[in-house]
Amino acid sequence: MSERKLSSTNYRNQAYLEEKCALNEMLDLVSKRWFTDVLFCIEEGNNRFKLIKDDLKYISDTILSDRLKLLEKYGLITRTDYDEIPPKVEYALTGKGEELSVLLDQMCQFSETIIPVKTPSFYTKNTTAPI
Amino acid sequence: MSERKLSSTNYRNQAYLEEKCALNEMLDLVSKRWFTDVLFCIEEGNNRFKLIKDDLKYISDTILSDRLKLLEKYGLITRTDYDEIPPKVEYALTGKGEELSVLLDQMCQFSETIIPVKTPSFYTKNTTAPI
């Protein structure tokens, strides 16, 4: 994705906070758009790029590709390339990935106690119930 | 802070994800830069604007002000204005705020198992140990 400019206050503050506590880097990671959705999607058995892409409907190739790389980088999923033509690649959660999923579930329970209920918008009106 | 453009895919995707699961809005909130730091800072007893600002060193007025409003909006802190001149305002965690703090602590434990250790940069080299 995008590069970072080492001299900006923006960058320095982010680096400062990440060094201060690993939590900040963690939150920055899991809060990236579609990140937890991709994680849960794989957990539910969608183990191929196309399956995930179809299940998440509005995600772009670029973002899905990026999130899969991040999930793999932090050891939350495994990537198995079968080196076939046409390409076949499978994704699966690791133990750490399952651990994170549990934590996020707890977080989700809590979030429902502080986030007000939404009224569906035009964008979701005609979709079948998510999660 | 900044306004959102209702017609963008960017906006629609965010809205879609927030409606899909409260977790997404929650993560978006707590991952805002300095958000958890302000929360922990107040928990540690820094109950005034200036105390928080000094403790967090590099945070700007604008951001601190915004984060305090968000924390109050979601019922995580209380804001007590003494209506004095010069102004005196005190902040304190609510029960929900304490709950979140516990969840974040768990999250922090986990994050240390998947995030590699950092070497301090020039920016933090001369500061005393944070958190």
Add this chain to the structure above:
DNA sequence: CCGTATCCTAAATGATACTG
């Protein structure tokens, strides 16, 4: 002391076209 208003920069997200 406790902020707000304005403006600017940088990073995240997304559209489109393309490839082995």
Add this chain to the structure above:
DNA sequence: CAGTATCATTTAGGATACGG
């Protein structure tokens, strides 16, 4: 199928100046 490269858009974060 499973992506990558390039480019454009949108949003978050921050600097500065100022106000009750």
